[in-house]
Amino acid sequence: MLSLTGLMLLALPAYAQEALSTGSGIAAVGAGIGMGLATFGGALGQGRTGAAAVEGIARNPNAAPRVQTPMIIALAMTESLVLFSFVIAFFLQGKVH
Incomplete structure (x- = not known):
């Protein structure tokens, strides 16, 4: 009985497999989409901010x-916000093998 228990305990590591990386492609796609959206949204926001400031200065140069x-x-x-998105995207890329 003891030898059977020992055999069963030692046989389990022999049949163990390494875990496969599931979702590494999804993380890469998510990182790419995140970087693209962050760049696009940041550019739109900065453009609108600059346009509003220039318009305000054009109406009242003293201000x-x-x-x-x-x-x-x-x-x-x-x-x-754009830089935070890039940092998160790079962390996601670090998880891709």
Whole structure:
């Protein structure tokens, strides 16, 4: 009985297989789509921010310093979202083997 138990316990590792990487292709596609959408959305947001700031300065040139600072802050926030998306996409790429 003891030898049968020992045989059963030692036989399990012999039949074990390494796990296959499931979903590595999906992670790569997700990373690519995420990077593309982040770039597209960031470019649209920055374009609209710049257009609104230039339009405001064109209507009232004396307000340029008051318009420029919030515009730069808004552009930095928009760009940070794009950079966060790139970081997440690179983490997803790191999981692809």
